Amino acid sequence: MKGITVEHRIARRVASIERSATMALADRARSLKEGGRKVVNLAGGDPYFATPKHVVDAAQGALEEGFTHYTSSRGLPELRAAVANRLQLRSGVTRDPEREIVITPSAKHAVFVSLMAVLDPGDEVLIPTPSWVSYGQMVRLAGAEPVSVPLCADDGFTLSRELLEAKLTRKTKAIVLNSPTNPTGRVLRASELRDVADFSAAHDLVVVSDEIYEDIVFDENRHCSPSEFPECAERTLAVSGFSKSYAMTGWRLGYVSGPQKLMNAVLKVQEHSVGEAGSFIQRGGVAALTGDQSPVRRMVEQYNRHREWAHAALCQVPGIECALPDGAFYIFPDVSGLGFLDSDACAQWLIEKASVIVTPGSAFGPGGEGHIRLSLAASTATVEAGISQLCDVLSTLD
């Protein structure tokens, strides 16, 4: 019936959040393409590579043998064992696969259930920014308040105890970390993690550590988890997944590990929301973790070539400052010297003049403004075409 509205019935905690800026950009890219416009999309975080064949075969085999029913809500025992083994080998962290690991449908959901498990309305969560677009919105969905800890491009987006202390209140309950970092491409140094470990122990905070890009690190950089610090291990929920390392974005598979008491709470949220990850999908996950790792190495080598090439090209453009990323598959040039009103204006202009879709730094919260994020996860041809087009038009600015 005309005139009737129901918007006022939407929950306040949902009305207060925004759509994902990166997903909205992906929609924009799709609609421009459907409208016949040739655009190069450097906004998405979806690897161009096919999922490794042995992973696809394992899931296909599971489907064919009828492995299509519920599993334990913690996830398949063999997948939890494979995750435990990986944590041990990678970080020297021991987690009991029976009680301290939960397989989730995506790393995104793993972050969500972790936050839901620990947050109460009124709690505050520290989020070093620029950061992935979903953390703040997830904190709000849990009824709590995100508090940005803005990092500064001038000192390489370095995190310190002083910056964290400056935002601490009596309401602070948790801190969200992400390394290697989307969007900056930084890998947190052991000294920064030591600061986080000391700070979180001193103030009794939970650390939610999103390590989804852990395999994508370059040069001498090493991924380090806060769980590796004894004073932090018992207060850290570490999240990772299969999307980025194994080009499995559409499979929706991830995991959380942490101390048993926190993991019991995580499990309750998962059990009463999605139940568990898809059974045959989890078989693919077992093959990914226990099978041939050479596809991961090949992908990382290609991201490394993209990073070096993109960095060299962007550094040639007058007015652009650009750090070489340590990890992940993004590059985050500072475009504030180019004379645009802000990063949104720059991104809009790049769509119009260069037909390249990028993500404005403002989408990643305080500290992101003045930058644009370019994804290097596309094919080499796409990355080279997009960055060349973008550098060409930006070089014509005076």
Ligand SMILES: Cc1ncc(COP(=O)(O)O)c(C=O)c1O
């Ligand atoms: C920092 C970060 N965490 C989590 C995710 C989500 O990963 P998944 O595909 O496993 O949900 C992304 C995806 O872009 C990401 O950049």
